[in-house]
Amino acid sequence: MTTKKGGASRRAKPSPRSASAATLAKPAGKRMTRDPVLAREVILRIARTHFVSRGLAGARVDEIAAESGYSKAMIYHYYGNKEKLYVAVLEQVYATFVAPRRTVDVEVVGPVAALEAFVREGAASVRKDPAILNLLAIENLHKAAYLRESKVSRAVYPQLLTQLSEILEAGVRQEVFRAGIDPVHLYVALSSAIFHAVSNRFTLSATLGVDANTRGFLDRHVDMAVEMVVRFCRAP
């Protein structure tokens, strides 16, 4: 989809040619750093905020350039084009979003507490960084087209799902959970129960007479999600 775009083949490897092109293109008063690692990081961080608030179509490389202090030419030099910059943001999001939960150790705490921790850690991660959910919503607007082109592997979720399966299996063995629960369906359900109130907190607050952006509301919402999920899995 984006492969034919201008500058797409340019990669961020420093070469004498591109370095001089970047120097020439740099307007006076712009940030004068030559540190490519820092440049990539700053550009990515600023780009993320623009994509989050405006979407892929609405974000402007001009504005990302102005705010980051790097020239448009530098941005193209490092990332190729706007779409590739967006893909880089997406890859960064997925690197943390689908990482296995760290606080979950079913062997130590047992299946019920592990399942609860699994839900709570997921909720805590998006409450800390709700923009993750906006970026995923944007990618769904594009029917996951950029995700397919990205380096995000389809093998990312299985780690998280394996962790959930292990919790369920331990629960069945210890006769606290019922058998036959599909971990994929359960994962989608528990994600929905904890992510929606965060991703849609503004519209929910504006129309339902609650303040979904407060700690108290979200704490109660997560408690409800935990109870729903644990009750659902419990053996009858």
Place this chain on the structure above:
Amino acid sequence: MSTGTSRRRSANQGSASLRSTKAKKPSAKVTPASRASAAPKARRAGGQARDPANGLTETQQRILTVATKEFSAKGYDGARVDDIMRIAKVSKNLIYHYYGSKERLFIAVLETAYEGLHAHQTRWPLDVTSPVDGIRKLVQSTFKYWYDSPEFIGLLNSENFHKGQHLRKTKLTKAGYSGLIDNIAGLLKEGEKSGDFRPKVDPVELYISISALAYHYLSNRYTLDYLLDRKLSTEEDMKARIAHIEELILGYLRYGARKSK
């Protein structure tokens, strides 16, 4: 808005058709579906009949339909009034005449979408034989509503990128949901009385959870289907999902209820 002058201004639509021939090249991108939705007969000059249900002329209706699609697919910032004008086959002047600005057009689109939701909710079944049955019906209706409303999901996602700033400028009030929330409160009270449900469940918080369980997957289905390597949106899967949501919600409501002890 400015309904008094719209009849006179609709004479401008003669020039609208001229403009749209000039814009021939970009309009080649128009898909058959969107072309069909832009009913050509509405371009006739002269007074237009208004829809008695919402007081909108056919042209206004068409602008809103196209704008809904565009805002939903591209987000508020990505959507262009130029594209809306071309696809709806009206002049930019006419859009600005009716709506004043891109922002107010978006606000009108949001209002229309929410009014549709609330009108839909008033038709959700009330005549239930038991509170458990009522909650099941509520889950089914909510799910079906979001399943059938991908454009509204797109609009809401976009509006959440903007922290709800447009929604606060609409004429919508919190009363829009009050019928539904009263209804849920009634079910909860009845369920508590019969011993089926736990006490002290907040109807708004319960509704948010029910809506979440339906909305989130539908909103994220492309990334989830791809990465989970499963297509969860087949008809069969959707049925399984509804049953799943019913059990999640009822499991929660029954927890700590008299009958479950």
